[in-house]
Amino acid sequence: MTVNMPLIHRVMVLAVSCAALCGCAGPKEGSILPHDVRLRPGDVVFRSGHGLTSRAVMLADNGGTYSHVGIVADSAGVPVIVHAVPDEPDFPGDSDRVKMERPDKFFSSVNAGAGRVMRIADSGVAARASRVAVAVYMRGTGFDHDYDESDTVRMYCCELVEHAYSEAGMPLTGGRRHSVDLPGLRYRNVIYPSDFIRSPALRTVSEF
Structure with missing residues (x-):
């Protein structure tokens, strides 16, 4: 008996069958972080995402390159990234x-299309900042959807990094703050990822 399926249905069935047989169902998730990059506690790490929120952040940041930022810490000798997301x-x-x-999850190709690692020269300050970030994580801090740095009850990504370094004695942004005025997005005194990139205290270790 012949079943007359619509043409598009037959094509879809054929495509799924071929993918299952040849193992090519789609691209595999991987990390965009280069294998030769060695992260250190206190490194400030950046990524650009694929979604609408990431694009909105970069648009608000005057066409900035990155939409998200975190800070590297040490967990029993293993580098980890603390970030508010x-x-x-x-x-x-x-x-x-x-x-x-x-790091491989932070820089997963699912969440990141480009990345950067920046570092300060003073490893002692960097280590203190990383410990502050871990303490923020350990207390179960929520994400700050109001993008308000007047308190530390909740935090957004840039607020977390600036707080960590301020507590360590070296604020990075030079007090730069911005107003966001986009459809559905209106905030005041916001820190952008680009404010860290412009910091004279940071140098780029790797850009990818």
Whole structure:
């Protein structure tokens, strides 16, 4: 008996069957962080995302290159990245919050299209800043959807990095703050990722 499926249905079935047979169902997730980059505690790391929120951040940042920033810390000799991020739940019901993740997850090709690592010369200050960031993570800090740095109850990504370095005695942004006036996005006194890139205290270790 012949089944007359619509042409587009037959094409879809054929495509799925071929993908299953040849193992080419789609690109595999990987890390965009180069293998030869050695992260150190206190490094400030940047990434640009693929989604609408990331594009909105870069648009607000006068066409900035990156939409997200974090800080490297040490976890029993293993580098991790502490960052405040929305819309990346690790499990059903997970809240938007400050996370501590492996570099390969932070720089996953699912979340990152480009990246950068920057470093300050004073390793002691960098280590202190990284410990402050870990303490923020350990207390279960939520993500600051109001982008308000007047308190540390909740934090957004740039606020977290600036807070960590300010507590370590070396604020990085020079007090630069901005107003965001886009459709649906209106905030005051916001820190952008580009404010860290312009910091004279930071130098670029790797850009990819």
